[in-house]
Amino acid sequence: MRHIGKTFPATRRQAAVTALEDVSLTVDRGQVMGVVGPSGSGKSTLARVVNLLERPTTGTVTVDGTELTALPARELNRARRGIGMIFQQFNLLDSRTALANVELPLELAGVGRSERRARAGELLERVGLGDKLGSHPAQLSGGQRQRVAIARALAPRPRVLLCDEATSALDPVSTASVLDLLRTLTDELDLTTVLITHEMDVVKRACDHVTLLESGRVVDAGALGDVAARPHSPLATRLLPHPAPPTGDGVVELTVSGDGHDAVLTELIRRYAVQVAVVAGSVETLGDQRFGRLQLRLDGAPRDVRAALDYLAQSGATGGDGADRLLAGAVA
Numbered sequence: 001m002r003h004i005g006k007t008f009p010a011t012r013r014q015a016a017v018t019a020l021e022d023v024s025l026t027v028d029r030g031q032v033m034g035v036v037g038p039s040g041s042g043k044s045t046l047a048r049v050v051n052l053l054e055r056p057t058t059g060t061v062t063v064d065g066t067e068l069t070a071l072p073a074r075e076l077n078r079a080r081r082g083i084g085m086i087f088q089q090f091n092l093l094d095s096r097t098a099l100a101n102v103e104l105p106l107e108l109a110g111v112g113r114s115e116r117r118a119r120a121g122e123l124l125e126r127v128g129l130g131d132k133l134g135s136h137p138a139q140l141s142g143g144q145r146q147r148v149a150i151a152r153a154l155a156p157r158p159r160v161l162l163c164d165e166a167t168s169a170l171d172p173v174s175t176a177s178v179l180d181l182l183r184t185l186t187d188e189l190d191l192t193t194v195l196i197t198h199e200m201d202v203v204k205r206a207c208d209h210v211t212l213l214e215s216g217r218v219v220d221a222g223a224l225g226d227v228a229a230r231p232h233s234p235l236a237t238r239l240l241p242h243p244a245p246p247t248g249d250g251v252v253e254l255t256v257s258g259d260g261h262d263a264v265l266t267e268l269i270r271r272y273a274v275q276v277a278v279v280a281g282s283v284e285t286l287g288d289q290r291f292g293r294l295q296l297r298l299d300g301a302p303r304d305v306r307a308a309l310d311y312l313a314q315s316g317a318t319g320g321d322g323a324d325r326l327l328a329g330a331v332a
């Protein structure tokens with residue numbers, strides 16, 4: 001997306017609403033991009049702009065090398081088949097079996113009966129519902145219904161999968177398994193996936209990249225590991241909450257990635273004549289990397305404390321509030 005703006009015009013009842021303003025966003029092939037933001041920040045509008053269900057007021061959308069915003073209607077319809085979509089409320093047809101629901105987009109595309117049966121069956125197998133082909137939506141749990149919807153979205157073999165609050169109606173266990181499924185399918189089917197969500201836990205579990213929308217604008221974006229490592233960025237404070245405001249002289253807050261904090265702490269204690277106390281801390285798994293925020297109090301002779309802070313600063317640890325000053329002082 002390049003410089004996307006979307007303004008809904010004024011009606012008799014409502015003033016004009018600018019839902020998106022100068023949004024530029026790139027999702028590389030194979031990524032799972034989370035788009036997160038509070039209610040009304042423009043997430044659903046953004047999802048609908050990707051396949052031009054909603055035409056942007058300004059800007060361009062390019063999917064898999066094709067600029068959708070430049071296509072005439074008929075070609076746009078064809079290009080849309082390359083973008084699958086799933087929603088919070090599943091949108092399955094109650095009168096049809098799981099198999100017939102997955103077959104539907106293939107029927108509409110004119111695919112012959114035996115081929116669409118085979119493809120729908122194989123997809124239901126892939127999403128873990130090989131034994132539910134003949135079940136109707138009412139006979140399935142929420143998580144199973146969303147799996148049918150995923151299989152249906154994948155039936156036309158899209159390259160891109162858009163998920164708009166796909167797990168918001170599910171219990172925590174189903175949410176986790178549907179998110180894991182989306183992650184696996186993205187890898188196995190070489191998809192590019194966009195997850196629209198208001199929940200940071202969804203991003204932590206399934207995404208490798210994340211974009212934060214606020215009031216229709218992108219306020220922060222990047223790979224999960226990168227944004228988490230910038231301790232004061234808007235996304236880092238959401239991904240990796242500060243344990244508590246650091247208090248007291250000599251307390252530093254460190255954000256470290258991977259299993260680095262074990263090594264940093266071990267070295268700190270081994271090399272420097274300081275007493276190290278962990279005052280507070282939180283550890284999160286983001287994507288497949290572990291991140292920790294630790295607040296440490298260092299006690300000892302001023303020279304030793306300074307040397308230890310110097311080591312912390314140079315070992316890639318970054319400080320929190322107040323600690324930046326301490327660490328910067330140490331390096332200087």
Ligand SMILES: Nc1ncnc2c1ncn2[C@@H]1O[C@H](COP(=O)(O)OP(=O)(O)OP(=O)(O)O)[C@@H](O)[C@H]1O
Nearest residue numbers: 008017018019038039040041042043044045046198
């Ligand atoms: N068809 C429309 N006509 C007028 N205004 C709209 C329309 N669709 C969305 N909006 C407005 O655009 C803004 C963004 O809405 P959008 O649904 O994209 O936000 P969201 O982040 O998905 O919110 P939520 O998480 O509550 O679904 C809101 O102020 C909303 O009222």
